[in-house]
Amino acid sequence: FSPLFIGQFNQHNPLRSGYTFDEVSFAVFSHTIQKENRFRTRFIFYSIVVVVIAYFLSQYPFFKMADTGKRQVLPTNVRPTHYDLTFTPDLKSFTFEGTETVSLDVKQNTKTITLNVNEIQVKSAKLSNLSLKTNQSQSAIDISYDNQKQTVSLTFPEELPTGSKAALHLEFTGILNDQMCGFYRSSYEDKSGNTKYLATTQFEATDARRAFPSWDEPAIKATFDITLIVPSELTALSNMNVISENPHEGGKKCVKFATTPIMSTYLIAFIVGDLAYVETSTTGLHNGGKPILIRVYATKGNEQLGQLALNVAADVLEYFAEVFGIPYPLPKCDMVAIPDFEAGAMENWGLITYRTTAILFDPKASDAKFKQRIAYTVSHELAHQWFGNLVTMEWWDHLWLNEGFATWVGYLAVDKIFPDWDIWTQFVMEGFQRGLQLDALKSSHPIEVPIFDAISYYKGASVIRMLSNFIGENVFLAGIRRYLKRHEYSNASTDDLWKALTEESGIDVGQFMTGWTKVVGYPVLTVTEPSHDTINICQSRFLSTGKLSADEDTTHWWVPLGIKLGTSSNDDFGSKVLTTKEIDLKLPAGAFEFYKLNSRVTGVFRVNYTPERLAKLGHAAKKGLLDTSDRVGLVADAGALAVSGYAKTSGFLSLINEFDNEDKYIVWMEINSRITDLISVWYEQPEPIYQGLLAFQRHLVSKLVAKLGWEYPENEDYLITMLRTLVIKIAGRAKNPEFELFTKKNDDSALHPNIRGAVYEIVLSNGGGVNEFDAILKIYRETSIVDQKITALTGLGFAQQEDLIKRALEFSLSNEVKTQDIIYSLSGLQFNRKSRRALWNFVKENWEIIYNRYSKSLSLFGLTIKYSTDSFSSEADIKDIEDFFSNKDTKDFLRPLQQSLENVRVNTAWLARDKKDVEEWLRANGYLQ
Ligand code: BES
Ligand code: ZN
Numbered sequence: 001f002s003p004l005f006i007g008q009f010n011q012h013n014p015l016r017s018g019y020t021f022d023e024v025s026f027a028v029f030s031h032t033i034q035k036e037n038r039f040r041t042r043f044i045f046y047s048i049v050v051v052v053i054a055y056f057l058s059q060y061p062f063f064k065m066a067d068t069g070k071r072q073v074l075p076t077n078v079r080p081t082h083y084d085l086t087f088t089p090d091l092k093s094f095t096f097e098g099t100e101t102v103s104l105d106v107k108q109n110t111k112t113i114t115l116n117v118n119e120i121q122v123k124s125a126k127l128s129n130l131s132l133k134t135n136q137s138q139s140a141i142d143i144s145y146d147n148q149k150q151t152v153s154l155t156f157p158e159e160l161p162t163g164s165k166a167a168l169h170l171e172f173t174g175i176l177n178d179q180m181c182g183f184y185r186s187s188y189e190d191k192s193g194n195t196k197y198l199a200t201t202q203f204e205a206t207d208a209r210r211a212f213p214s215w216d217e218p219a220i221k222a223t224f225d226i227t228l229i230v231p232s233e234l235t236a237l238s239n240m241n242v243i244s245e246n247p248h249e250g251g252k253k254c255v256k257f258a259t260t261p262i263m264s265t266y267l268i269a270f271i272v273g274d275l276a277y278v279e280t281s282t283t284g285l286h287n288g289g290k291p292i293l294i295r296v297y298a299t300k301g302n303e304q305l306g307q308l309a310l311n312v313a314a315d316v317l318e319y320f321a322e323v324f325g326i327p328y329p330l331p332k333c334d335m336v337a338i339p340d341f342e343a344g345a346m347e348n349w350g351l352i353t354y355r356t357t358a359i360l361f362d363p364k365a366s367d368a369k370f371k372q373r374i375a376y377t378v379s380h381e382l383a384h385q386w387f388g389n390l391v392t393m394e395w396w397d398h399l400w401l402n403e404g405f406a407t408w409v410g411y412l413a414v415d416k417i418f419p420d421w422d423i424w425t426q427f428v429m430e431g432f433q434r435g436l437q438l439d440a441l442k443s444s445h446p447i448e449v450p451i452f453d454a455i456s457y458y459k460g461a462s463v464i465r466m467l468s469n470f471i472g473e474n475v476f477l478a479g480i481r482r483y484l485k486r487h488e489y490s491n492a493s494t495d496d497l498w499k500a501l502t503e504e505s506g507i508d509v510g511q512f513m514t515g516w517t518k519v520v521g522y523p524v525l526t527v528t529e530p531s532h533d534t535i536n537i538c539q540s541r542f543l544s545t546g547k548l549s550a551d552e553d554t555t556h557w558w559v560p561l562g563i564k565l566g567t568s569s570n571d572d573f574g575s576k577v578l579t580t581k582e583i584d585l586k587l588p589a590g591a592f593e594f595y596k597l598n599s600r601v602t603g604v605f606r607v608n609y610t611p612e613r614l615a616k617l618g619h620a621a622k623k624g625l626l627d628t629s630d631r632v633g634l635v636a637d638a639g640a641l642a643v644s645g646y647a648k649t650s651g652f653l654s655l656i657n658e659f660d661n662e663d664k665y666i667v668w669m670e671i672n673s674r675i676t677d678l679i680s681v682w683y684e685q686p687e688p689i690y691q692g693l694l695a696f697q698r699h700l701v702s703k704l705v706a707k708l709g710w711e712y713p714e715n716e717d718y719l720i721t722m723l724r725t726l727v728i729k730i731a732g733r734a735k736n737p738e739f740e741l742f743t744k745k746n747d748d749s750a751l752h753p754n755i756r757g758a759v760y761e762i763v764l765s766n767g768g769g770v771n772e773f774d775a776i777l778k779i780y781r782e783t784s785i786v787d788q789k790i791t792a793l794t795g796l797g798f799a800q801q802e803d804l805i806k807r808a809l810e811f812s813l814s815n816e817v818k819t820q821d822i823i824y825s826l827s828g829l830q831f832n833r834k835s836r837r838a839l840w841n842f843v844k845e846n847w848e849i850i851y852n853r854y855s856k857s858l859s860l861f862g863l864t865i866k867y868s869t870d871s872f873s874s875e876a877d878i879k880d881i882e883d884f885f886s887n888k889d890t891k892d893f894l895r896p897l898q899q900s901l902e903n904v905r906v907n908t909a910w911l912a913r914d915k916k917d918v919e920e921w922l923r924a925n926g927y928l929q
Pocket of ligand 1 (some may be wrong): 204282343344345346347376377378381384403406454546
């Protein structure tokens with residue numbers, strides 16, 4: 001359950017380019033400063049030049065607004081206060097007509113009004129203003145578009161006077177596109193096999209302007225009246241409740257929705273389709289006594305599958321009303337399953353949209369792992385109803401605040417509602433590692449930039465978790481309530497949050513958090529033992545490419561050490577903080593036997609112990625001295641340190657060899673993910689070595705496989721269910737002979753839904769051919785269970801024979817696979833060592849098609865690039881990838897490309913460094929014949 005689908009801003013749009021004005025000017029400025037020491041006079045000269053240039057630049061609207069810190073990019077001469085919008089979508093011609101009346105406050109005398117549009121034709125523009133001489137509406141004398149800036153400027157004959165109020169009336173048309181952004185169409189087959197369409201919206205970050213001309217910036221909030229004119233048999237939804245529904249000419253109806261609260265454009269939504277729902281109400285106990293009406297909508301016939309999400313939402317909404325201290329602000333909350341959806345889900349206020357797999361669940365036929373994904377996604381999006389929607393980030397460089405916080409509090413809610421999932425330990429294993437993995441690349445970036453990726457979500461959530469843990473969760477949440485109340489129906493920045501938390505905690509939160517959000521990277525703490533009672537702790541930036549040179553290594557993070565001691569007198573060690581490069585710490589008597597840093601892995605750093613200490617910790621884990629998250633952290637750090645060359649891979653292998661009594665799913669997930677990475681990088685090594693690694697992996701789970709069997713008892717502990725699926729998959733992947741019997745049950749209905757993905761993989765990787773491939777394809781085509789469908793799609797990627805690999809590749813671009821689902825095809829094909837090269841060749845050969853289909857969707861495109869390139873591990877591959885892109889315009893996908901290339905470099909260096917080491921370890925431990 002991860003944001004598989006998040007990407008970088010579209011660089012076509014100058015508003016979304018990777019660099020902000022501040023970053024550029026900071027670079028210029030710091031460069032100037034270095035020279036200053038040597039050439040003082042030159043500095044003064046440059047300063048004057050910079051000031052003069054800055055002055056002239058500041059005359060241009062873009063830079064001027066950057067100066068105010070608000071980064072508004074539209075002129076500030078008028079401000080909208082209210083929009084009255086009517087849409088008439090045509091689900092046959094895939095176009096729509098719109099009319100719009102915007103109430104404006106005039107801030108400066110002007111004849112020109114500029115607002116955002118994208119692929120919208122303005123048919124007419126009229127302006128009325130009581131202060132005008134004519135006192136009548138005037139029509140625009142010029143309508144001119146700037147496609148680059150995505151704006152339209154409307155010029156009128158008479159000037160609007162400052163301080164007056166005006167009404168702008170527009171008529172426009174647009175297309176119901178199939179690009180999953182703006183106002184778009186989505187297609188599906190109904191129960192009788194007919195293709196049907198619905199129309200829906202996706203506006204974040206900057207696509208409201210594709211649906212209606214607007215001041216499409218998060219800080220320009222207004223109220224909205226929305227009206228939809230639609231075929232009378234269809235359901236029409238928007239952010240607010242329906243206030244009237246009247247027949248309209250041509251077999252249509254006119255549906256009017258209540259006025260929204262003041263809100264940002266990116267959170268507006270409307271949907272038209274043949275939908276049905278399940279509904280419930282919350283208790284209202286924590287919501288000022290007011291029950292909240294919740295519905296889950298799906299295409300007709302699928303609505304019952306919304307029951308799980310509905311139940312979760314009922315609990316979570318009440319919980320959030322309580323923790324945020326503000327009742328849910330709208331009269332209803334609808335959640336809708338959309339057949340074509342680019343992201344995972346979107347928090348539109350009162351009308352949340354989801355991918356089908358992120359909301360629909362069949363308790364009898366779905367894979368249990370989706371239950372957790374759905375519960376978390378629902379919690380995350382509901383958190384935004386307050387944090388994001390009621391209080392909105394001022395500009396997109398604070399989006400981490402939205403996403404990082406919703407991620408953290410989404411886990412908090414899941415933990416509250418499903419305590420036995422141990423969701424925080426899962427966070428340490430999943431989200432935390434993803435954030436740290438990406439941030440260990442030189443091509444990473446600070447948290448505070450307008451990019452949606454694992455840094456904003458997971459490093460963001462991790463630093464929030466670290467802070468909350470340090471000041472205490474209750475104090476932290478009280479600070480959040482203070483922040484929300486202070487900024488409700490308005491906008492705020494990261495500093496505003498620090499301010500509220502500082503007031504609440506009495507600790508200067510901004511002082512130490514700034515280093516975490518404005519600086520790229522995080523530290524590794526190297527722990528040495530200079531004497532028998534003292535440890536030395538030294539921090540430096542952790543990079544997957546290995547140690548930094550001294551001049552690169554300049555940042556000192558504020559690091560809560562979280563030292564755990566085995567001795568009962570735990571004095572003040574737990575709260576010690578590292579604020580300098582290095583410290584010596586004298587441990588209390590007896591503590592040398594057992595100590596561990598980063599207790600429960602709440603700090604955002606890795607720990608590099610000496611090999612002897614690591615071995616001791618391995619024994620401590622075995623003796624039950626470490627709790628689950630500490631064991632996860634230990635394995636994760638050891639794995640990451642081996643990849644980057646801080647430690648030998650053999651040390652890591654010896655450590656996990658100690659885990660043969662381990663019985664926790666989450667620890668096994670971490671072990672498996674690290675060993676899978678190793679096997680993946682070693683994929684072209686001589687067969688005995690590759691098989692030796694598989695044998696080791698099989699050995700690790702052999703006890704568990706025997707113990708857990710392959711039946712799923714009803715009402716079993718969730719984590720045991722998950723563990724069984726995992727070990728079956730590992731054992732099968734590692735060709736455990738016991739499983740041959742099992743794989744013979746190659747009949748879909750005989751297989752438990754949890755196990756099908758593992759079986760497809762096992763069957764195809766162990767001699768399965770065209771019959772098995774076709775059987776999986778048939779399941780893909782025929783299943784009505786959305787999660788099973790994508791599981792089968794990924795399964796096809798495990799084909800071993802050349803002709804079947806070719807079929808799987810071609811299938812991924814066929815019209816049988818929705819654009820949104822390509823990532824599931826590619827993830828199997830990338831994982832499969834037999835198809836990895838074929839996948840990259842296929843992408844190269846079909847570049848035009850792929851580029852045209854995906855380059856507008858940065859999240860899907862970024863993943864396509866990642867999956868097709870980033871698991872290679874040789875110099876030749878690096879060169880091949882670089883050569884291929886050398887004559888291409890890569891600006892749209894530069895960051896995913898850089899990250900992928902850096903990953904290949906990391907893999908290559910790791911393999912070269914530890915090839916022998918791993919071989920020797922395998923031999924010494926009996927895994928090599
Ligand atoms: N606001 C995002 C979705 C989004 C991000 C839309 C960027 C457009 C651009 C939403 O709240 C979100 O985070 N969705 C996640 C799922 C979530 C459970 C982590 C996603 O779509 O992956
Ligand atoms: Zn979100």
